Amino acid sequence: MSPLIIGIIVAVVIGIGISTWKAPRLTSVLFWAALATILIGSALIMNLPGVVSQNLLWLLIAFPFIWVGLQFWCYWDPSKWRVAGGMVTLCMLLSVIVFVSTPLG
Amino acid sequence: MDIARHKRNYDLHSWSGVTLGIFLFIVCFTGSVAVFALGETQVWEDPAKRLSYEQEVPFQDSFSEWVETQEERGEIEFLSVGWPRSDRPYYTTRAFIHLAGTENDHDSVIQNWHPETLEPITTREASMSSWLVRFHIDLKWPAMLGGSQVGRFIVGLAGILLLLAILTGIVAHTKLTKEAFSLRFDRSVRLKWQDTHKVIGLWGTPFHIMIGFTGAVLGIVTLIAPVVAFLAFQGNLDALFETVQGPQVEASGVSAEMISIDDFRTMLHPETGMAPMSVSIQHYGDANAVYNGFWPATERLTMTETFKVNGVTGEQMPMTALERGSSVPSRIVAATGPLHFGTFGGVALKYLWFFLGLSLAVITALGTMMWIERRQHGNEGKRSDRFYNGLSRLNVGICTGLAVATAGLFVHNLIYWGAESGRGLSIAWTYFGVWIVSIAYAFLRSGPYQANRELIGITGGLLILAAILNQILTELPVGGIGQHIPTLVIDLTLVAFGLIALAVAKKLPASRPEKTKVKLAKAKAKDVPTSVTVPAE
Numbered sequence: 139m140s141p142l143i144i145g146i147i148v149a150v151v152i153g154i155g156i157s158t159w160k161a162p163r164l165t166s167v168l169f170w171a172a173l174a175t176i177l178i179g180s181a182l183i184m185n186l187p188g189v190v191s192q193n194l195l196w197l198l199i200a201f202p203f204i205w206v207g208l209q210f211w212c213y214w215d216p217s218k219w220r221v222a223g224g225m226v227t228l229c230m231l232l233s234v235i236v237f238v239s240t241p242l243g
Numbered sequence: 244m245d246i247a248r249h250k251r252n253y254d255l256h257s258w259s260g261v262t263l264g265i266f267l268f269i270v271c272f273t274g275s276v277a278v279f280a281l282g283e284t285q286v287w288e289d290p291a292k293r294l295s296y297e298q299e300v301p302f303q304d305s306f307s308e309w310v311e312t313q314e315e316r317g318e319i320e321f322l323s324v325g326w327p328r329s330d331r332p333y334y335t336t337r338a339f340i341h342l343a344g345t346e347n348d349h350d351s352v353i354q355n356w357h358p359e360t361l362e363p364i365t366t367r368e369a370s371m372s373s374w375l376v377r378f379h380i381d382l383k384w385p386a387m388l389g390g391s392q393v394g395r396f397i398v399g400l401a402g403i404l405l406l407l408a409i410l411t412g413i414v415a416h417t418k419l420t421k422e423a424f425s426l427r428f429d430r431s432v433r434l435k436w437q438d439t440h441k442v443i444g445l446w447g448t449p450f451h452i453m454i455g456f457t458g459a460v461l462g463i464v465t466l467i468a469p470v471v472a473f474l475a476f477q478g479n480l481d482a483l484f485e486t487v488q489g490p491q492v493e494a495s496g497v498s499a500e501m502i503s504i505d506d507f508r509t510m511l512h513p514e515t516g517m518a519p520m521s522v523s524i525q526h527y528g529d530a531n532a533v534y535n536g537f538w539p540a541t542e543r544l545t546m547t548e549t550f551k552v553n554g555v556t557g558e559q560m561p562m563t564a565l566e567r568g569s570s571v572p573s574r575i576v577a578a579t580g581p582l583h584f585g586t587f588g589g590v591a592l593k594y595l596w597f598f599l600g601l602s603l604a605v606i607t608a609l610g611t612m613m614w615i616e617r618r619q620h621g622n623e624g625k626r627s628d629r630f631y632n633g634l635s636r637l638n639v640g641i642c643t644g645l646a647v648a649t650a651g652l653f654v655h656n657l658i659y660w661g662a663e664s665g666r667g668l669s670i671a672w673t674y675f676g677v678w679i680v681s682i683a684y685a686f687l688r689s690g691p692y693q694a695n696r697e698l699i700g701i702t703g704g705l706l707i708l709a710a711i712l713n714q715i716l717t718e719l720p721v722g723g724i725g726q727h728i729p730t731l732v733i734d735l736t737l738v739a740f741g742l743i744a745l746a747v748a749k750k751l752p753a754s755r756p757e758k759t760k761v762k763l764a765k766a767k768a769k770d771v772p773t774s775v776t777v778p779a780e
Contacts, residue, residue, distance in 0.1 A: 194487060
């Protein structure tokens with residue numbers, strides 16, 4: 139990987155870190171909820187039984203509801219740190235699931 | 244619900260609905276117009292498309308000649324033929340060509356043909372309808388910034404934001420039944436807007452949820468789903484495409500006689516008995532040619548019914564569940580298009596979709612107006628009066644200015660005198676030019692109320708002018724081609740919408756109603772002497 143790409147990734151990670159620290163709810167709504175939705179989708183497709191193409195279609199339908207549900211939870215929960223912590227933990231867990239699951243295809 | 248949670252929910256509603264309210268308005272308003280731009284206005288805007296015919300004549304010979312001409316330019320990756328129908332009364336052929344001598348350059352050629360004489364019809368390459376639809380779908384996002392895919396993603400975000408605003412809006416309103424019937428037009432400006440916002444929002448909730456969901460599926464999800472699939476397939480895109488689309492048929496390299504286009508037209512749908520509307524052909528002239536036929540969907544909520552047949556033998560070929568629309572999720576996904584654009588119930592449904600879509604745009608605009616009003620004239624504002632006044636003018640300029648720009652395009656379509664090759668650019672300049680001038684106009688008038696009123700009036704005037712100009716320039720015997728009923732319907736619609744806009748403009752106040760005036764009106768209504776102080780609300 140080129141140093142430029144590494145530099146951009148590091149800058150983005152630091153930026154998201156600072157923004158999560160300063161505005162945990164808003165960053166969770168804007169970034170963590172989207173990332174968590176993508177990872178939930180990936181983890182589900184890789185591990186759900188049944189026909190993959192059908193699971194993909196179901197996911198397509200569920201995607202907006204999962205995303206909006208996570209965003210809603212970000213402002214529903216009384217603790218802003220539980221929201222941010224929960225989202226980051228969820229993303230980390232899902233990343234591990236996606237990483238260790240057998241790739242499809 | 245405790246107060247803190249209620250406040251957080253309200254903050255999220257404000258954030259999703261107000262901070263991005265103008266963006267939501269743009270998507271909702273352009274969507275309302277796109278309902279007609281997908282069909283009706285295409286014929287209205289181009290007189291060359293207003294054809295009448297008794298019966299279509301066989302097309303195979305002309306089609307074969309045209310294909311041979313296109314083959315000289317490179318390898319044809321796919322072809323399509325559309326048969327004459329009510330909203331497109333002509334044959335349409337399309338070829339997607341991998342240009343000879345290039346590595347990856349493609350060209351898409353579209354040609355329309357008269358259904359009886361089979362003479363090529365010169366239709367416009369760039370059109371107002373296409374602009375209006377594309378602006379709703381991808382904001383005409385420039386290629387240098389990522390192109391259509393990025394634009395679709397951004398518009399799809401509006402669907403997600405809309406769903407979030409609806410969810411938080413419903414949670415925020417605890418007295419739903421009471422609020423659904425509460426319209427207090429005799430009270431303050433803010434209450435009037437607030438009641439209208441709530442009433443339209445509550446009654447339109449099912450439609451708004453549907454439009455938000457289908458918009459999200461059509462826009463954002465079609466971009467993010469591949470990302471999800473990319474992670475799940477760990478980068479193996481070929482495996483992903485094969486899973487979703489099923490195994491693709493490769494060309495054999497052996498030439499073969501194809502089924503005639505005219506014979507394919509006689510293949511009726513087994514359930515509805517209807518003829519196909521169009522066919523998309525892969526590997527034309529090859530022994531492995533595939534004809535994907537599209538029939539009108541009258542039995543299911545989908546854009547079209549599809550059957551795949553062998554291009555040589557005419558035998559039906561196996562299809563994936565997605566293509567067949569046989570499973571529950573594939574039927575839901577197939578329903579998103581017709582549901583979003585209201586294409587499944589004729590013109591009457593399109594009018595309903597237009598007004599419901601417009602109501603959604605009005606809600607978002609009202610939400611922003613209420614937010615500003617609360618801060619400028621209530622006790623929530625932390626900025627200067629000048630700041631909120633500027634914000635209010637900007638809101639009026641962008642929202643009402645978009646209506647002026649859209650109406651302006653209808654007039655532009657009739658008075659454009661330049662070369663056809665420059666029409667597309669001229670449409671873009673007119674649209675953005677009128678929009679920017681409208682925003683500037685909102686800042687030049689004495690106040691946002693006056694600007695809003697006048698811009699709505701200008702919109703009405705432009706719509707009526709477009710209808711009159713169309714009748715004079717293209718319909719009447721003076722210079723036209725004779726009365727065309729679908730075009731007349733659009734003209735009458737433009738006049739009706741124009742009159743509604745003028746009536747609204749006349750009704751709207753030219754400045755913010757003073758509190759005292761409201762109090763006096765209330766006092767008069769209650770038959771209370773006006774000298775007595777009426778308690779503030």
